Amino acid sequence: MKTSTKIFSIVMLCFTMQITTAQEKTYTIEECVNTFSEDKTVPTKVGYQYWFADKDFLDGRTIKMSVVAPGKSTHAPHKHVEDEFFYVLEGTAKFFLDGKEVVVEANTSLYCPSWSMHGISNAGDTELKYLVIKKYEKE
Numbered sequence: 001m002k003t004s005t006k007i008f009s010i011v012m013l014c015f016t017m018q019i020t021t022a023q024e025k026t027y028t029i030e031e032c033v034n035t036f037s038e039d040k041t042v043p044t045k046v047g048y049q050y051w052f053a054d055k056d057f058l059d060g061r062t063i064k065m066s067v068v069a070p071g072k073s074t075h076a077p078h079k080h081v082e083d084e085f086f087y088v089l090e091g092t093a094k095f096f097l098d099g100k101e102v103v104v105e106a107n108t109s110l111y112c113p114s115w116s117m118h119g120i121s122n123a124g125d126t127e128l129k130y131l132v133i134k135k136y137e138k139e
Contacts, residue, residue: 047127066129066131070122070125
């Protein structure tokens with residue numbers, strides 16, 4: 001098993017462990033297993049996204065994989081109320097946080113605190129694959 005697959009399994013386990021026992025819905029095993037499928041990806045201008053858990057699955061907690069072409073970014077640095085984690089699966093990422101930048105490789109996590117100006121872009125010559133873990137507030 002590839003290191004990124006092992007780490008992804010650990011991330012998913014930690015994510016699902018956060019689910020409280022007092023849920024409004026009972027989930028089946030089929031609903032709790034989500035295997036990547038190319039036919040369920042969402043194209044972007046610079047690659048694609050795949051939602052392992054979207055806003056409607058739980059209580060706003062999400063996990064998606066973003067894939068970005070070399071030299072591209074999904075969007076310009078921005079900020080929002082939610083804090084957010086990125087986890088680099090493959091490739092080289094340039095991470096921007098409040099006016100500073102760092103270049104990181106696979107198996108690196110990046111934290112974006114609430115209201116911080118942040119962004120991530122592909123600093124390499126191969127695809128950048130990273131997870132985005134975020135909780136959206138229910139409207």
